[in-house]
Amino acid sequence: TGNMESSSWGGGGGKGGIAPLMNTPSFNSRATAQMVFKALLKTSPDLNVAMLHKLVKEENFDTGKQLKEFPTEKIEGKRIGILGYGNIGREVAKIAQVFNMKVVVHEVMQNQKKWIESEGLIYADTIEEAAKGSDFISIHTGLGTPDLNTGKFANESIIGEKVLNLLNEGAVVINYDRGELIDVKALDRALSSGKIRYAAIDADIFKNP
Numbered sequence: 001t002g003n004m005e006s007s008s009w010g011g012g013g014g015k016g017g018i019a020p021l022m023n024t025p026s027f028n029s030r031a032t033a034q035m036v037f038k039a040l041l042k043t044s045p046d047l048n049v050a051m052l053h054k055l056v057k058e059e060n061f062d063t064g065k066q067l068k069e070f071p072t073e074k075i076e077g078k079r080i081g082i083l084g085y086g087n088i089g090r091e092v093a094k095i096a097q098v099f100n101m102k103v104v105v106h107e108v109m110q111n112q113k114k115w116i117e118s119e120g121l122i123y124a125d126t127i128e129e130a131a132k133g134s135d136f137i138s139i140h141t142g143l144g145t146p147d148l149n150t151g152k153f154a155n156e157s158i159i160g161e162k163v164l165n166l167l168n169e170g171a172v173v174i175n176y177d178r179g180e181l182i183d184v185k186a187l188d189r190a191l192s193s194g195k196i197r198y199a200a201i202d203a204d205i206f207k208n209p
Helices: 029-043 050-055 064-068 087-096 110-118 128-130 161-166 184-193
Strands: 077-084 104-107 123-124 136-139 172-176 196-201
Touching: 029 087, 029 136, 029 172, 029 196, 077 087, 077 128, 087 104, 104 128, 110 123, 123 128, 128 161, 161 184, 184 196
Parallel strands: 077 104, 077 136, 104 123, 136 172, 172 196
Antiparallel strands: none
16 A cells, blocks of 8 residues: 555556555565565675676686685674564564574554564563664665654654764664665765665665665
């Protein structure tokens, strides 16, 4: 339902024609969570897979001698901040636990704190607390409700300069939710400075060419 205004649907004018619309929560939660982890594993460790493939094909790669030239870093023990503990956020947390990551969850519904902690996760009272010292941050909050006066959604730009600066140097930002959750200009600055190493995006984030 969050994509009804998108061009793929036909835009706000309904140019795409008439079709039944239903909300299907949890239908693709696990698939989305797995996509998040595919993005995470693609970026960490940061191996030049194309170069390795080329060297192997050329029979020019000796594992015993040349592997040291391609250092890898484990994600085990790394800290991931997960914003939102709905169907998708919960699935992401489960996968992160399997990889023995340090999983920190921020959820606005405080009544879920005991539940989150009972599952072996760390509860963060604020987004900033979840971001502080994290090597990865993954957003699963949805846009929230719109302000009728400004038209701005409750969760719009919740990932801004302050939050990005709290992440570890060379962190990875993953947004498989809504594009508007990230302040694009702040993300651009963070990528340019190297503060953020990668941004894995599956959202309509680039509104302006």
